[in-house]
Amino acid sequence: MQRGTARAWFELLSSMRFAISLLTVLAIASVVGTVVKQNEPFNAYLNQFGPFWFPVFETLGIYSVYNAGWFLVILAFLVLSTSLCIVRQTRPMLREMRHFREHAREASLRQFGHQASLESAADPATTLERARSYLAGAGLRFRASTREDGVLLAAKQGSAGRAGYFLAHGAIVLICIGGLLDGDLPLKLEMAIGGKQATSGNQLIADIPESARLAAENPSFRGNVFIPEGRSASIAVLNVGDGILLQELPFTISLKRFHIDHYENGMPRRFASDILITDATGTALERTIEVNRPLEYRGITLYQSSFEDGGSILSLAVRGLARGVPGLTSLQGAVGDTLPLAAGDARYTLELTQFRAFNVEDMGAGDDAAAARAQGMARIEQHLGSGAKTPTRKNLRNVGPTYTFKLRDEAGQAREFHNYMLPIEQNGRWYLYSGTRDSQADSFRYIRFPLDNDGKLETWFAVREIMFDPARRAEIAHRFAARNAGAESAADAAGLRERLAQTAEHTLTLFADRGYESVGRFIESTVPQAERERAAEVFVRILQGVAWEAWLLARERNSEAAPQFNESHAAFLRDSIAALSDSLFYGAPVYLQLTAYDERQATVLQATRSPGKPLVFLGSLLLVLGVFAMLYIRERRLFLLLKADEVLVAMSSNRKTIDVDETFQRHVDGLREALAAPDFHPTSSRDA
C-alpha cells in the first residue's frame, strides 16, 4: 500500500504533464515580482497599498517575491521533478542509446508508421551484402541478427541526442542549486543558526551590535560598500527586509578618486573608482574599477555599483520668507548632516540629503517648432540622411549644481526641497528654481524666483516684503490710485481715487491670503460668468500696478532712482507676482540659496561572494549543449528485415517531424536502387 503511494507520487512528479504545469506555474509566479517593485523601503509599500493591504502583502512575501517561501517551494518542485524525471528516464534512455533492438518482431515492424516492402531480386547473401553497404554508406550504425524469419539489420543514427537529455535536464538541477547558494537562503540560515538579526540603518556603524555583524568568512553575500573620497572602508552593508546587516571584508578599500566622465552632450560616459586595497598582511593593490570592469580579489568580486555624495560642504544663504524671519543669514553644513534651523519662533531641523555638481537637462525646443510642423514629403525628407541628425534637436545643457534637503518641523513633519544653484534662462529671462514636495511619492513642484537687472534676488524679496506687509497695504493702494486715476476730470477724481484705492487694498488683502487662488475664488463668487474674464484682467492689472508701487517704494527706501516702466520691467512684475503667489505655498519659512560648495564624492561598490557562480556557469554550458543536442541530433532507427521474397523496411524516430517522412522516403528510394543494382558499389569502396 505504502509502496503503491510512493510509486504513484514518483510517477506524478516525474511526469511530463506535471513538468508542463510546473513550468507554467513558475512563469506565472514570476510575473508577480515584475508587477510590484521589489525590495523597496516598507514605507513606500505602506503608501502604495494602504494600511489594510500592506500587512497582507507582506505576509505573502510580495515585496520580495523571489525570496519568498512559496516561490522557493515552486523552484524546489522544479528541481525535484526534474531530478525524478532524470532518475526515471535514465534506464530507458541508456537502453535506447546502447541497444539496436535487433530482436524486433516482424509483426511489430509492420505496425510502424513508416514502413515499406521492397522486392529483392538477388540471392540472400548478395541482398545482405548490398543492404549492409547501403547502411554503412548512409552513415548508420547497425547490427545484424539472423533468425528464422530472415536477417534483421537494425540500424540507427543520432543516439547522442539522448545524451542531450541528461545534459540539459541535469543542467537545470545544477543551475537551481547554484542559484540557491547565491540567493538569500544561506543568509537566512546563518541568521537563524548564528542568532544574527538585522538592525535599523539609521545609526552609526560603531553603534551597530555584534548580532548584526557577519564574519569575514561568510561564504555567500552581496552588499554595498560606501567610501567617500580620501577615506576607506572594510565593511559592506547588506539590506535585509527593512533593516541592514554588516559584513566584514577581509581587506580594506580606500577610495583615492571617483571619476564621472561625460560625452559632449552631457550623457555619462564612464564611472570609475581609483581604489587601493590593503589587507592584514600589508599587501597593497592599486586598481581602477569601472562599470563592466569589476575586480576579483580573494574570492570577493567588487563592482562599480553606483555613486553618492560623500559629504560635500555646502554654504547656504538663508532668506526669510515668513514674517519675523530675518532677511538674510548664512549657514554651512555637509551633505548628510542634520542642522538646527531657527526661523522666527519656529524651530526646524535641516537635513542636507544630496548634492550634484553636474546636471544635464533638456532645455526644450528652441527653433524647432517650424521643423516639427512640416508635413508630407517634407516631413519624410527630414528623416532621411544619416542617423546623426534629427529635425527636433534636443537642447541638452548642464544647468549646474543642485542639492536636496529636508526641513523637519517640531512635530516631525518633513518637507523635501530640490534647489538649483545657478539661474536658468527661459525665454530671455533668468530665474532661480526651487522644487518642493510633501512626500517621496510626489514629484517636485517648482517655484521660479525672478532675478532683477543685477541678476540678484534682492528686488523680488523687497517687493514681497512690502506687498505682504499688512501695515503697508493702505499706503501702496493709495499711491497706486493716485498714479492711475489721474486722467479723469477733477470733479470725479477724488471719489474715483478713493474707490480705486479701496479695490487695490482689497485685492492686496485677498492676494496675501492664497495668492491667485483666493483672487480667483473671489471672482467666481461675486462676478457673473460672462464678465469673469474681464474682471480677472482688471485684477491682474491692479496687482501689477501695486507690485510696481511696491518696487518703487523699495527703491526709494534704498535711495535709488525710480526705474523706467518698460516691457522688460513689466515682464519682471508678472514673474514676480506669479512667484509671490507660489511662495505662499512654498511650505518653508526660508529659502536656502546655495552660494558655494566644496564637492566630495563617494563611490558605492558592490561586494559579492557567490559560491554558486561556477556551478551556474557550468550548468549554463551544459544546458546549451544539451538543448542543441536534443533539438538537432535526431535519432532515427531503420530496420531492414531481409526475407526470402521481400525486404521489409521500417523506420522510427523519437520526434514526429516531417523530415522523418522525407528521410524514410530517401532511404526507401536509396535501398530500392541499391538492392536492385547488379554492380552497386558505395562511393566509399572506390575511395578505399
Added chain:
Amino acid sequence: MELARTPHRPDRRSESTPPLRGEASDRTHWLRTLGPGDWLFAATLVIGAFFALRRYGASMDVYDEGILLLHVPILCAIGWHWKAFRPFLAAVALLSLASIGLYQGNLARAEQAFLLKYLISSQTAIMWMSALMFMATGAYWLGLALRSDFADKTGSALTWTATTMGTAGLFVRWYESYLIGPDIGHIPISNLYEVFVLFSLMTALLYPYYERSYATRRLGAFVLTVIAAAVAFLLWYTFSREAHQIQPLIPALQSYWMKIHVPTNFIGYGAFALSAMVGCAYLLVERGILASRLPPPRVLEDVMYKAIAIGFAFFTIATILGALWAAEAWGTYWQWDPKETWALIVWLNYAAWLHMRLTKGLRGSMLAWWSVIGLLVVSFAFLGVNMFLSGLHSYGSL
C-alpha cells in the same frame, strides 16, 4: 573506431571493407557536392575578411579581429547550405561599402550626395526597408487572395530587397556613429529603435529559409504582417519620438557582451514571432478558412516546431549571455530585474510548449494557440517591460 559490429555474421570479407568507411565516405560525399560557385563564395569571404582586417584593423582590438575571422566559417556554412543567402550578403556588402565610400569620412555628405540622401545613408536605407516591407506584405496578401504565384514571388523578392536595404542601413549606421566621434561609435543594437530594425531583419531572414525548405510562399502574408507591424511601430517611433538619432553608449552598455547578447536574443524573438504567425495560419486552416490556399496543418505544425526549436535554442544562449554580462556589469548574474524575469517567463513558456508537443494528446490546436499567446508574452518581454515596468534595463525605455 568500430562503427558496425556484426557478431552473427560468419562472412569475414564484408567485415573489413565498406562498413568501416561509412562515416568518412559520407563526408567526402558531402564535400563533393560543392561546386565552383561554393568555393568562389568561400574565397570571397576570406578575401573580404582580410580586406576588412587590412583596411579597418587599426580601429579593431583583438576580440574584434577574432569575431571578424569567426564570421568567415559561419557565413560560409550559411551560404553553402542556403544559396539565396549569398546574393543577399554580396548586395549588403556592396551597398555598405558604396555608402562608406560616398561619405568620404564626412557626415555632412549625407545631405549633399544624392545617392546618400535618397538611397544608402542609414536613415534612408531604413526608410526604404520600411516601405519595401509594406509592399512585400501587400504582395503576399494579394498572392494569397488571388492564388497568384507571381504575386507571391514578388513578395519574396521584395522581402529580400527590404532585408538587404535594412541590413546595409544598420551597417552604415554603425559607420556613421564613428563619424560623429570616435568615442561615440558603437554597434547599432543598443536602443529600442535599433533593435526594432534588427527584429524586422531577423524575422525577415528566417522566413525565406522556411519558404524554401517547405516550398511554400503562402505563409508570407502572415509572417510579413508581424514584420509590417514592427515597421509601423518603428516609423511612429521615428516620426513622433525622433528615436532614430544615434546616441552615445551609457557605461553599462559599453561591453563586448552586448554585441553577441542582443543579436542572439533577436534570433529568438524573430523565430517566436514567426511561429506565432504560422500558429495563426494553423488555427484558420483548422477552421476551414483559407484551407485550400495554405499548406496542410501537418506542415504548419512542423514549421511551428522548427521555428520554436531554433528560437528556444538561441534564446537559451541569449539569456545565458545576458547573465554573463550582468555578472560583469551589475555584479550578479541574476537579480530578478523585470527584463530578466520576463526573459525567463518567455523561456519557460516555450520550454512548456516543447514538452507539450512531446506529450500525447496535447498537440494540434492547443499548440497553435499556445504559440500565438507566446507572441503576446514575447511582445511584453520585448516592449511592455520597457513601457510599463522600470528596472535596470531602462535604457531601452520609450
